Amino acid sequence: MQTRNSTDLPPVATEYNGKDRNAFLFGWNPQAELWNGRLAMIGFLAYLLWDIAGFSVVRDILHLVSY
Template identity: 80%
Template sequence: MQTRPSTDLPTVATEYNGVDRNAFLFGSTPQAELWNGRFAMIGFLAYLLWDLAGYSVLRDVLHFIGY
């Protein structure tokens, strides 16, 4: 197995369509999936912090329906 020196690596990380993986592209592209995942992680963390602060939407709904 032959290894390449680190200076031979590409300057931009590319995905299958040959575009920068961090480019903000619309449509069904690998970049869109990466951004969707990032926004989902941010939303999950925001909800977790909101819940830890005592404002739980899920707990309020369950209390409202009688659980």
Template identity: 80%
Template sequence: MTNRSSTDLPPVATEYNGVDRNAFLFGWTPQAELWNGRLAAIGFLAYLLWDLAGYSVLRDVLRIIGY
């Protein structure tokens, strides 16, 4: 086993396809998939908080159709 100092460690991956991972790019890019996931998580959390506050679209729709 080789004893390596902390300066010999590889850098953390900060890029995809030679572009910053947080760049807001359109199209089929890894950056777009990261932003899609982030925005989906924010939307899910917003709906969950909205539902916990008593405003539920799903519950209202089920009530309208008779369930």
């Protein structure tokens, strides 16, 4: 039986269906879903920061509709 030091990290899971998990591949594939989620999180965070700064698109639209 092989022993490992506590500082040894496990090998990184680099493959998903035989392809690199972080590869930017074009088309309908699992990697596209990962990138879509990452970019959506960045966009959501950017909108939250924009809203906190006082430039809310949703608030402006609701303000215009209320007239």
